[in-house]
Amino acid sequence: MKLRVGFQLTYACTQATPAVLMMNTHPSMAQNVLEADRISFDPPLSFTHYYDAFDNLCTRIVTPSQGPLIVATEGVLDVPDMQETYPADGSQHPVESLPVDCLQFLLGSRYCETDLLSDTAWRLFSGVPAGRARVLAICDYVHGHIKFDYRFARPTRTAFEAHSEGIGVCRDYAHLAIALCRAMNIPARYCTGYISDVNLPPPYADQDFCAWFDAYLGGTWQTFDPRNNAPRTGRVLMARGRDAADVPISMTFGDADLIKFKVICEPHE
Template identity: 60%
Template structure:
């Protein structure tokens, strides 16, 4: 199945403003690409790209004063069936985890692991280590939080989400990540596109989505407490410790988002 993804974003800057952008699909989709997602900037400005500590592709620009538009579109081959997970979902003692997973056990900006350790072990301490624990966490988060755009805010942390019980997909993912880490399961925050293929028509505008991956069964496996069900057409853009590592744009000066449009459709 072919999936068309992309976006159109516009910012208004009162002065030339340095920006860091994370708006490309992840390199793990390189073999899936039919048409690459080349970043187009209007008006054109010099762009320099680099990969961050997690391998995400980042672009650096200086946005001019006035309006600047960022857009791209890409066409990918994706499986036309619902997602499945590897057979192995066993847990790992911390001392046997690969070195590069350990950073995803630590607390981070939006995931205050230390503040939810007692909660996590009280609720999930009887679960079998590994994927059974992660699935129980996803079920809990899915039931515990009511999805509501009106309760989104950039400062909201996992503890806030746990207490307030309302949020958006990134809040679901942050709470899931935090509870996994509290149970000694490495977990990393993911952002990207999720299609609605195979689902009833949705009236809400398309948006970027947040989910997480947990290290179980010797591999990073995908979990999505917001939807809590397999999907067709999930396209990763970036991953990190939490949403602070994968912001689609970081402006180092005044920049107001004036237009936001995302698409993810079957072709």
């Protein structure tokens, strides 16, 4: 299935401001790309690319000194037209046998306070069989515990706060599930990107960037989505890291306010 993804974001600029953007599809999606999502700027400006410690493609710019800046991209990917399925092996690895690069995803991070949620995790999930069954139980719990509401979105909300408040948006679902998994010695990493509405019944909400997480089970990173808590068709990764602090869509070092945005994720003929 061909899937068109992209966006148009408008920033209000009052001074020249350095920024780092993570707005392209992740390099791991390269084999799916039919038309590359090359980033563009209006007014035109110079930029450079680099890859961060999590292999995310990052773009460095300096915004104009005044006026709006429009950042846009559009690409086409070939993705499976079937709903997601899990690999056969969903076993949990003992900590001592985990690959070294997984260990950082067992630790607490800016938005995922494993120390504050450890007792809760073990009380709720120690009786669930280790492995995928435990991760799915965590997703079920988070999906039922948090009420989704854009009106109460807060960029500083942590996993512990999301659990205490019982409300949030997709990043809060992901952060809470990640923290609970890590507390149960399951490596988990934060993911952000596009999720299509293909194979879902209407009505459809306006598209937005979405968050989910990967858990390391059976020797592979496997995708889980506590916000939707159901398989989806057409999930496209943009960036991943320990939590949302590692993967902001845009990180500005000064004044540059996002004042308008439109996200595209739809079938392409």
